[in-house]
Amino acid sequence: MELLYASCVGLLVSCGVFLILRSRTFPIVLGLTMFSYAVNLFLFSSGRLSINNAAVLGTSSEYTDPLPQALVLTAIVIGFAMTAFVVILAIRGRADLGSDHVDGEPEKDKKVNV
Amino acid sequence: MTHNLTFLPILLPILAGVILLMPPFGSNLSTRRVASVVLSVFTFAVSLALLLKVQAEGTQVYAIGDWSAPFGIVLVADPLSTLLVCLTTLLGVVCVLYASAGDDDKGSFFHPLVHFLILGVNGAFLTGDAFNLFVFFEVLLIASYSLLMHGGDKKNTRAALQYVILNLVGSAIFLIALGVLYGVLGTLNMADMAQKVALLQGDDVYLAKIGGMLLLVVFALKGALLPLHLWLPNTYATAMPVVAALFAIMTKVGVYSMMRVYTLIFGDEAGELTHMAQSWLWWLAIATIAMGAVGVLASKDLRKLTANLVIVSVGTLVALVAVQTIEASSAAIYYLVHSTLVTAALFILADLIGRQRGEVADRISAGSAVSQPKLLGACFLIAAIAVIGMPPLSGFIGKVWLLKATLNAEYTLVFWPIYLFASLAILFAVSKAGSTLFWYHHAKITTDTRQQRVHPAQLVALLILISGAPLMTVFAGPLSEYAIDAATQLHDFNNNIKLILSGGQ
Numbered sequence A: 001m002e003l004l005y006a007s008c009v010g011l012l013v014s015c016g017v018f019l020i021l022r023s024r025t026f027p028i029v030l031g032l033t034m035f036s037y038a039v040n041l042f043l044f045s046s047g048r049l050s051i052n053n054a055a056v057l058g059t060s061s062e063y064t065d066p067l068p069q070a071l072v073l074t075a076i077v078i079g080f081a082m083t084a085f086v087v088i089l090a091i092r093g094r095a096d097l098g099s100d101h102v103d104g105e106p107e108k109d110k111k112v113n114v
Numbered sequence B: 001m002t003h004n005l006t007f008l009p010i011l012l013p014i015l016a017g018v019i020l021l022m023p024p025f026g027s028n029l030s031t032r033r034v035a036s037v038v039l040s041v042f043t044f045a046v047s048l049a050l051l052l053k054v055q056a057e058g059t060q061v062y063a064i065g066d067w068s069a070p071f072g073i074v075l076v077a078d079p080l081s082t083l084l085v086c087l088t089t090l091l092g093v094v095c096v097l098y099a100s101a102g103d104d105d106k107g108s109f110f111h112p113l114v115h116f117l118i119l120g121v122n123g124a125f126l127t128g129d130a131f132n133l134f135v136f137f138e139v140l141l142i143a144s145y146s147l148l149m150h151g152g153d154k155k156n157t158r159a160a161l162q163y164v165i166l167n168l169v170g171s172a173i174f175l176i177a178l179g180v181l182y183g184v185l186g187t188l189n190m191a192d193m194a195q196k197v198a199l200l201q202g203d204d205v206y207l208a209k210i211g212g213m214l215l216l217v218v219f220a221l222k223g224a225l226l227p228l229h230l231w232l233p234n235t236y237a238t239a240m241p242v243v244a245a246l247f248a249i250m251t252k253v254g255v256y257s258m259m260r261v262y263t264l265i266f267g268d269e270a271g272e273l274t275h276m277a278q279s280w281l282w283w284l285a286i287a288t289i290a291m292g293a294v295g296v297l298a299s300k301d302l303r304k305l306t307a308n309l310v311i312v313s314v315g316t317l318v319a320l321v322a323v324q325t326i327e328a329s330s331a332a333i334y335y336l337v338h339s340t341l342v343t344a345a346l347f348i349l350a351d352l353i354g355r356q357r358g359e360v361a362d363r364i365s366a367g368s369a370v371s372q373p374k375l376l377g378a379c380f381l382i383a384a385i386a387v388i389g390m391p392p393l394s395g396f397i398g399k400v401w402l403l404k405a406t407l408n409a410e411y412t413l414v415f416w417p418i419y420l421f422a423s424l425a426i427l428f429a430v431s432k433a434g435s436t437l438f439w440y441h442h443a444k445i446t447t448d449t450r451q452q453r454v455h456p457a458q459l460v461a462l463l464i465l466i467s468g469a470p471l472m473t474v475f476a477g478p479l480s481e482y483a484i485d486a487a488t489q490l491h492d493f494n495n496n497i498k499l500i501l502s503g504g505q
Helices: A002-020 A025-045 A067-097 A109-113 B003-021 B029-057 B079-099 B110-126 B130-148 B154-185 B190-197 B203-223 B231-238 B241-247 B250-265 B278-298 B302-323 B326-356 B373-388 B394-405 B412-439 B456-466 B468-474 B476-491 B493-501
Strands: B060-063 B074-077
Touching: A002 A025, A025 A067, A025 B154, A067 B130, A067 B154, B003 B029, B003 B060, B003 B074, B003 B079, B003 B110, B029 B060, B029 B079, B029 B110, B074 B079, B074 B110, B079 B110, B079 B241, B079 B250, B079 B326, B079 B456, B079 B476, B110 B130, B110 B250, B130 B154, B130 B241, B130 B250, B154 B190, B154 B203, B154 B231, B190 B250, B190 B493, B203 B250, B203 B278, B231 B241, B231 B302, B241 B250, B241 B302, B241 B326, B250 B278, B250 B302, B250 B326, B250 B476, B278 B302, B278 B412, B302 B326, B302 B394, B302 B412, B326 B373, B326 B394, B326 B456, B326 B468, B326 B476, B373 B394, B373 B412, B373 B456, B373 B468, B394 B412, B394 B468, B394 B476, B456 B468, B468 B476, B476 B493
Parallel strands: none
Antiparallel strands: B060 B074
């Protein structure tokens, strides 16, 4: 399970980083979303992975750490709000700058096609 | 009630922000302005009360919801964090007052956003919990994103987009760092983390080191340290100057977090990880100062020049953090207050000068003369002397102090020449900017000068900031004593741990 979990986080991070390094806002937003999924999974595993254990003290002899779950919940809420904001900002940038390039450069290869 | 005083600098801005969104303040601009100024002055007064209390009774530790230290979140009001809370709320008063002269009308929700930003900054200064620090970082960031866009144009959207994307990546890295550190240390309370770091063995040491260095990346991004400083000049120069003045405190949040993390957690008592970030901080700081000085020389308008001055001041502060002695930290505290006030004043001055010069605005080239040369010129002169660090104002005291504090440090032979050359560059660039802005102009004065005169609210705000430099010189004695006291407590490892984990008893 650890191997599957770790490779899943790793794959998400590498996809996320690749997409964030693109120059258009849409891939960047997707990349940020993937990156934040990976971060949430990673944060969850910081309390060690365990199966069928309650997150409440005193109900059984084995229990799992409840704190990372609270942290992940906070991180998800914040990440969701931030993603929503960056989507709106990207749309506004597309309208204001006439291009979805992060530097606001007009498209160069379009002229070649025309 | 007095026990809850520690929490009020966080609670009051939330309440202020919410109140300002509700009728009658939400709809009527003039009532909103009055209410906003009154509420920010009240927050400042409460912060001062907290400062007096901390001075009289020592560090205050406040357990939120009465959950005691390693399990619940604690707020720690020690002399350093309280001083910074006072500085933030003072800056809040100044910006709200200044914007009430008309800037707040250019977009919606200016006043509530300023209060939410103050909430985030105060929270980041006061909290003693690493994850809570992340949450307050996000609070201040989302307020800053919206403030950055306030009344903006197309250039502004581009700068905001880049700023937001960079900071989102920064937040993700922050979370990874916290995950790693929680995984090996099993706690997020900073005092408890500091205790557990010394006990680490085997591979866990390297994991903690990775976590600590990732935190350095995050704080370097927030504090605009080389090579993560590139967002700053554009962001600060395209934001409205009053917003940029308020942002002057935000880079200091990054520096403050470095102070806390690398003096308390990875400081003197961290076992194998003692002073692990020190050599990195040195070189990054020196490179930042050099880069900032080049930027200062290359700046074409006053706002960009001030933004580059912010970078130089961040580099200077980080160099002092890297020394990790009581003397260096006290010099850093004095310099931090001085540089925040002076850069905020310069941003506001750039706005006023730009408005009176018509089309040339604050570009450093010949244009029409300002309509109030005596007032603005005198203010610029004071701010310039302070920022260059010439006698007799506070910049000089800060400079002498920091040179003295770094005298026996490891990399002095590199730091001193670069710092002094940077000061020379600043002297040159600022005096060139001042003489061009005020003396080189076409004879014809622009029409309709009456409208562009400084509004009384703007004047009061400007004078509060400008008076910072002379006041910090006149009261340098008590202030430096306070800074030394704050630095001593920052470095007193055992006392800090005992105090925070016992809940302040």
